[in-house]
Structures are given as structure tokens and as C-alpha cells.
Amino acid sequence: MAVLVTGGAGYIGSVTVEMMHGRNIPVVVLDNLVYGHRQAVDADMPFYQGNVGDRELVKKIIAEHGVTACIHFAAYAYVGESVTDPAKYFANNTVQTNELLNTLIAADVKNIVFSSTCATYGDPLQIPISETHPQKPVNPYGWSKFMTERILETYDTAYGLKFVALRYFNAAGATEKCGEHHEPETHLIPIILNTANDEQPFVPVFGDDYATPDGTCIRDYIHVADLADAHIRALDYLADGGGSTHINLGNGQGFSVFEVIEAARKVTGRSIDVRVDARRAGDPDRLIADATKAAEVLGWTPTNSGIEMIIRSAWEWKQIHLHGYSE
Numbered sequence: 001m002a003v004l005v006t007g008g009a010g011y012i013g014s015v016t017v018e019m020m021h022g023r024n025i026p027v028v029v030l031d032n033l034v035y036g037h038r039q040a041v042d043a044d045m046p047f048y049q050g051n052v053g054d055r056e057l058v059k060k061i062i063a064e065h066g067v068t069a070c071i072h073f074a075a076y077a078y079v080g081e082s083v084t085d086p087a088k089y090f091a092n093n094t095v096q097t098n099e100l101l102n103t104l105i106a107a108d109v110k111n112i113v114f115s116s117t118c119a120t121y122g123d124p125l126q127i128p129i130s131e132t133h134p135q136k137p138v139n140p141y142g143w144s145k146f147m148t149e150r151i152l153e154t155y156d157t158a159y160g161l162k163f164v165a166l167r168y169f170n171a172a173g174a175t176e177k178c179g180e181h182h183e184p185e186t187h188l189i190p191i192i193l194n195t196a197n198d199e200q201p202f203v204p205v206f207g208d209d210y211a212t213p214d215g216t217c218i219r220d221y222i223h224v225a226d227l228a229d230a231h232i233r234a235l236d237y238l239a240d241g242g243g244s245t246h247i248n249l250g251n252g253q254g255f256s257v258f259e260v261i262e263a264a265r266k267v268t269g270r271s272i273d274v275r276v277d278a279r280r281a282g283d284p285d286r287l288i289a290d291a292t293k294a295a296e297v298l299g300w301t302p303t304n305s306g307i308e309m310i311i312r313s314a315w316e317w318k319q320i321h322l323h324g325y326s327e
């Protein structure tokens with residue numbers, strides 16, 4: 001018996017695999033390593049390099065490891081790239097996911113925890129954003145996840161698949177063992193820490209004229225270990241017979257870009273230069289989660305939620321893994 005974790009060599013997946021291993025939950029990882037790192041997963045952990053849309057491979061993994069449930073992290077997640085190359089995103093995130101779901105259902109594996117995103121909401125009509133907020137993505141990445149949510153819903157009706165679609169806000173932070181290493185890196189906190197470490201000269205800040213107190217965009221940062229814990233709770237919820245549902249994962253608190261940079265200055269003791277650039281298209285002023293449903297349904301509340309705590313964990317990981325997983 002094992003849980004199939006797709007994208008388990010990626011950032012959030014590797015932390016979840018680490019936590020599941022710590023709680024003695026048998027895991028088998030499938031990752032194509034296009035963006036993941038083999039070193040992020042213990043050498044003795046069952047690991048397959050391949051695509052989630054490879055039906056023969058997934059069939060073989062299910063049979064050999066007695067897979068009973070799946071946490072599906074695998075996806076491409078560069079919003080900007082999805083605008084210039086939507087085909088890549090629909091092919092990987094939606095079409096391959098559809099193949100994965102077909103293979104799982106054919107093998108009678110019907111409990112799925114899915115990595116969705118706050119990008120499925122698009123521009124917020126109200127803050128905080130609850131799960132009942134209308135979904136109208138503003139980029140192909142968001143649409144690729146939106147469509148997968150709809151596929152999951154119809155597969156529940158038709159085939160009895162049960163899912164928890166977790167809509168994350170901004171994942172951040174690290175455990176002692178696993179941290180964030182994306183190439184290219186587009187997330188704010190790693191960029192700030194690269195700057196603190198003199199790997200780049202300044203943090204580009206995209207717009208300081210938003211309708212927020214300091215003019216920079218406000219986002220909801222959630223510690224990656226809290227995210228991992230929510231996935232395990234979602235698996236338990238489904239195993240206990242819970243029905244399909246969509247759940248936000250966020251802190252319920254927002255921090256502006258300047259506030260995050262200031263917190264990083266405190267944590268690192270380094271001066272961190274910034275350069276204010278033009279706004280990027282499609283960046284709303286604020287994105288903050290209403291995470292009450294996660295507490296009600298999963299009994300989940302974030303425990304590592306302070307912004308300094310999140311940054312400190314990422315900074316400590318960086319001190320040990322100066323070049324991420326590249327060494």
C-alpha cells in the first residue's frame with residue numbers, strides 16, 4: 001500500500017514526501033525532473049522518472065506499489081511562460097493530468113489530492129477570498145488548473161472519484177532538509193534571499209503605486225511545511241469517506257513586497273537593495289485567503305505563519321544549500 005506523489009521532487013512535493021516519510025506513510029514518487037531535483041527525495045525512497053501522462057508507467061507503479069491514493073503536484077507553474085506558451089501548460093497540466101486520472105480510475109484508485117491555486121480566482125472581487133468567490137483566471141496557468149478542477153468534478157459524478165482540490169496561495173519557507181530551488185526563480189522570497197546573498201544586485205519590485213498602504217502588492221505567504229501537513233490531512237479526510245471539495249490554503253494574512261523585504265533585512269542582517277520597475281500585467285493589489293474552510297473540514301491551521309519565521313527557515317536552508325540542489 002502506498003500513496004503516489006506526482007511532482008514529489010519539486011518544492012512543495014519534496015517537503016510533503018519528507019513529512020509523509022516521517023509519519024510512516026508509504027510513498028512512491030513520480031517526477032519527470034524537468035523542474036524537480038532527484039536529490040530532494042531520499043535515495044532509498046521509491047522513485048520513478050517519467051511523465052504523469054505515461055499510462056503504462058503509471059499502471060506499473062500502481063500495481064507494483066499497491067497505490068491506494070494520489071497527491072498530484074506535478075505541473076508547470078510559470079505564470080508568465082503560460083501566457084507566451086499556453087500550449088505547453090494545457091498539454092502538461094490539463095491533458096497529462098486527464099491521462100493520469102484515467103489511469104488511476106482504471107486501477108480503481110479514486111482518492112486524489114490535487115494542487116490547485118488561487119490563480120483560478122483571477123482578479124479578486126472581495127478580500128479575503130473564500131472558496132465561493134467566482135473563478136475567472138487571468139492567465140493560461142490559472143485556466144489549466146481551473147479545467148482540471150472541472151474534470152475532477154465530472155469524474156466524481158461519473159466514476160465516483162473523490163478529490164480535495166487545494167487552492168494554495170504563495171508557498172514559501174523550507175524545512176531543514178528541503179527548500180525552494182526553481183530555475184528560473186520567479187518567487188519573491190528566494191529572489192530576496194539571493195539578493196541578500198549577493199547573487200543578484202537588487203530585488204526588482206514591480207510597481208509601487210498599487211492601492212495598498214506602501215504601494216506594493218500584498219500577498220498571502222504560507223509555510224511549505226503547513227502546506228505539506230494539509231495534504232496529509234486531506235488524504236485522511238478522503239480515507240475516512242469525505243466528499244469531494246475545494247479548499248483554500250493560506251495564512252489569512254497579507255504582507256506587502258516592501259514588508260517582506262524589510263522582514264528579510266531583519267532576519268539576514270544584510271542590506272537588500274531594491275529597484276522599482278513598472279507594474280506587471282495582471283497583478284492584483286491584494287490576494288489574501290479566507291482559510292476558515294480548511295480549519296473546519298481538515299482541522300488545519302497554519303503553525304509557521306509569521307513572515308519572519310518563514311523567511312528564517314528559507315535563509316537557514318540557503319546557508320546549507322548555497323546553490324540549492326545543484327552542488
Ligand SMILES: NC(=O)c1ccc[n+]([C@@H]2O[C@H](COP(=O)([O-])OP(=O)(O)OC[C@H]3O[C@@H](n4cnc5c(N)ncnc54)[C@H](O)[C@@H]3O)[C@@H](O)[C@H]2O)c1
Pocket residue numbers: 006007008009010011012013030031032033034035036037050051052053072073074075076077092096115116117118167168169170171172182
Ligand atoms: N509554489 C507555489 O506557491 C504554488 C502556488 C499555487 C499552486 N502551486 C502548485 O503546486 C504544485 C507544486 O508547485 P511547486 O512550487 O512545488 O512546483 P515545482 O516546479 O517545484 O514542482 C513541480 C514538479 O512537477 C514535476 N512535473 C511537472 N510536470 C510533470 C509531468 N508531466 N510528469 C511528471 N512530473 C512533472 C516537475 O519536474 C517538478 O518537480 C504545482 O502543481 C503548482 O502549480 C504552487
